[in-house]
Amino acid sequence: MNTVKVAVIGAGVIGLSTAVCLAEALPYCSVKILAEKFSPDTTSDGAAGILMPKVFPDIPVERQRRWFKETFAHLQSIVESPEAPEAGVYLSSGYHIFKEVPTDPNPYWTDFVFGFRTMTVHEMKRFPKHNFGQAFTTIKCECSRYLPWLEKRFRKAGGQIKCEKVTDLQQLIPHYDVIVNCSGLGSHHLVGDEGVYPVRGQILKVHATWLKNFIRDGDGKTYIYPGIDHVTLGGTRQKDDWRLEVDKGDSEGIMERCSQLEPSLQKAQVLEEWVGLRPGRRNLCVEREWLQAQDHQVLLVHNYGHGGCGISLSWGSALDVVGLVRKSLHEKPLRAKL
Ligand SMILES: Cc1cc2nc3c(=O)[nH]c(=O)nc-3n(C[C@H](O)[C@H](O)[C@H](O)COP(=O)(O)OP(=O)(O)OC[C@H]3O[C@@H](n4cnc5c(N)ncnc54)[C@H](O)[C@@H]3O)c2cc1C
Numbered sequence: 001m002n003t004v005k006v007a008v009i010g011a012g013v014i015g016l017s018t019a020v021c022l023a024e025a026l027p028y029c030s031v032k033i034l035a036e037k038f039s040p041d042t043t044s045d046g047a048a049g050i051l052m053p054k055v056f057p058d059i060p061v062e063r064q065r066r067w068f069k070e071t072f073a074h075l076q077s078i079v080e081s082p083e084a085p086e087a088g089v090y091l092s093s094g095y096h097i098f099k100e101v102p103t104d105p106n107p108y109w110t111d112f113v114f115g116f117r118t119m120t121v122h123e124m125k126r127f128p129k130h131n132f133g134q135a136f137t138t139i140k141c142e143c144s145r146y147l148p149w150l151e152k153r154f155r156k157a158g159g160q161i162k163c164e165k166v167t168d169l170q171q172l173i174p175h176y177d178v179i180v181n182c183s184g185l186g187s188h189h190l191v192g193d194e195g196v197y198p199v200r201g202q203i204l205k206v207h208a209t210w211l212k213n214f215i216r217d218g219d220g221k222t223y224i225y226p227g228i229d230h231v232t233l234g235g236t237r238q239k240d241d242w243r244l245e246v247d248k249g250d251s252e253g254i255m256e257r258c259s260q261l262e263p264s265l266q267k268a269q270v271l272e273e274w275v276g277l278r279p280g281r282r283n284l285c286v287e288r289e290w291l292q293a294q295d296h297q298v299l300l301v302h303n304y305g306h307g308g309c310g311i312s313l314s315w316g317s318a319l320d321v322v323g324l325v326r327k328s329l330h331e332k333p334l335r336a337k338l
């Protein structure tokens with residue numbers, strides 16, 4: 001087979017995971033990443049990186065289960081390997097607490113994390129304003145380390161990287177056989193998807209080495225995630241808010257709410273305030289379509305709209321892209337005349 005030229009747009013956790021999966025699984029493809037921003041300047045870089053996805057309303061739960069299962073298994077294999085510190089991937093245990101029992105206390109992902117259980121009355125005494133809680137161990141994947149690690153793995157598989165903002169997919173058509181869109185929030189403009197919107201997230205990175213367990217309050221607007229170099233305190237979920245500037249009021253609110261759950265945070269030194277825009281979408285988009293060229297068609301595969309759970313579903317959705325590319329090339333061989 002001739003070499004299939006693939007362009008992956010985006011170098012966040014979704015673009016890099018997808019590019020690695022394609023380059024390693026399809027040796028007849030030459031894969032190039034085109035991205036405007038790279039680590040440490042992507043949204044993925046600032047995310048806490050905890051594996052705990054939300055449920056998308058219109059995607060069959062079996063598909064979401066597979067995305068999470070594959071991501072968890074991939075990252076677990078890194079946790080259990082000597083690569084773990086360089087990749088920034090490790091196990092993290094803690095509590096998810098609620099004021100009321102949630103409507104679905106056992107979402108699909110609870111089958112895969114370790115030791116998932118309801119908190120005891122004794123444990124709940126620490127949180128007098130909450131009436132229900134769950135304790136478990138999941139994986140935390142810090143993208144400030146994981147993205148450079150993925151980039152290295154991608155280059156090792158023969159992948160190429162170019163810093164470029166793509167403004168028009170049509171301009172890529174003469175140069176590539178397959179285009180994979182992993183541009184996250186960028187898809188709002190790049191493919192004109194008005195269903196993609198920003199969900200602004202502000203966090204604080206604090207020095208609090210004594211904290212070892214995560215605490216997340218029901219709706220995910222208050223959380224404490226201990227990490228390698230700092231503890232992440234969150235957060236905000238402001239829909240349709242494009243502001244990338246730090247909001248001092250948000251920072252104060254985050255510190256106040258987190259300190260109510262963990263009073264020792266009043267002694268923590270704030271290292272950094274950070275804002276990222278989650279690529280919100282009602283449903284994650286992992287789909288394919290064909291773009292018309294002069295005498296042939298070019299495959300366009302989308303992988304964007306992961307909202308607040310891009311790291312949690314990254315490897316699984318990337319493997320779906322591999323499946324779609326493989327299937328499509330089989331159905332419609334390269335440069336087949338129409
Ligand atoms: C505060 C916060 C905390 C979070 N915590 C977690 C968590 O604990 N767990 C979890 O699973 N998720 C978390 N998330 C969500 C997670 O960060 C996102 O789902 C994820 O980063 C999306 O990855 P992405 O690769 O699609 O987007 P990005 O990381 O934004 O990457 C997009 C890439 O596309 C490129 N791009 C865009 N447009 C173009 C263009 N036109 N041309 C070229 N390149 C382009 C960008 O330059 C970039 O390289 C959090 C998010 C925030 C904001």
Ligand SMILES: O=C(O)CCC(=O)C(=O)O
Pocket residue numbers: 048049050052201216220223234235278307308309
């Ligand atoms: O939701 C969480 O608790 C983890 C952080 C996150 O995913 C987010 O802020 O989007």
